[in-house]
Amino acid sequence: MTVGRPKASSRETLAEAASELFLEQGYAATTVDDITRRAGVSRSSFFNYFSSKADVLWGAFDERLDAAASALRDGAAPAREAVRSIGDGFAPDSLALAVAQASAMGIGDDLERERAVRQVRLAHAVADRLERDGTRPLEAQVRAAAWAGALLAAVWSWSEAGPGRSSLSALVDDALSYAP
Structure with missing residues (x-):
């Protein structure tokens, strides 16, 4: 029971x-x-x-990031596809609300700090995978940083525009098209 x-x-x-x-x-x-x-x-x-207040906002994103990092480690998906998949089916949540209402919540600096942590974490996972696949270390790090940055930029753009008004997946695809 x-x-x-x-x-x-x-x-x-x-x-x-x-x-x-x-x-x-x-x-x-x-x-x-x-x-x-x-x-x-x-x-x-x-x-x-939740482990903290920040986890309330980042929990759903972190679950997707963990799944992508696992797929990268296991070789279950190509690196770029693993990054792209983080945006698939992502629904508006407390993170999107926090990004859209950062001023009202007084959370701008906290969001930027937490965003940077996740961007670096994803970039490391992607770079490791690219290097295992034979990409030179410097090239792997540059691509990984660009792809991780593109993903987070898409999340911010989607959230600020009013999450649910457009597809996050489409914005992630668009953002990744600008990255090497």
């Missing part, structure tokens, strides 16, 4: 509560306790789903 809310429901409820609070009082002023009170769950429930 399952007790409490279903996992997806609790995760979504927490993300929604966090987003509301970030808009109302700002990211820095919102605590995990505020989020759990608003969501009607315990503090331990929060940490069952």
Whole structure:
């Protein structure tokens, strides 16, 4: 017998509560306790789903990034395709809302810092794969940095334009077309 809310429901409820609070009082002023009170769950429930406030925003993206990094390590997809796949079927979420409402949430600097961390993480995974496939190290690093940058630029563009109004996949394809 399952007790409490279903996992997806609790995760979504927490993300929604966090987003509301970030808009109302700002990211820095919102605590995990505020989020759990608003969501009607315990503090331990929060940490069952998220490791930090930032994870509330980046969780879905990080899952896709982890899947792409795994595909790159396992050789399951060509490097460029693994990067492109991160945008496939991506639905508007708390990250897209945070990007679109960064000023209102007072989260611009935090988003940029977290964006850079993920861009570097993806670039390393791509460069490793390209090098294993025989690309010279410098070329692999330049391509990987460009592809990771293109992906994050597409996510930002999609979010700022109003996520759901266009296909993130199409924007990722467009952004990757500019990268070597």
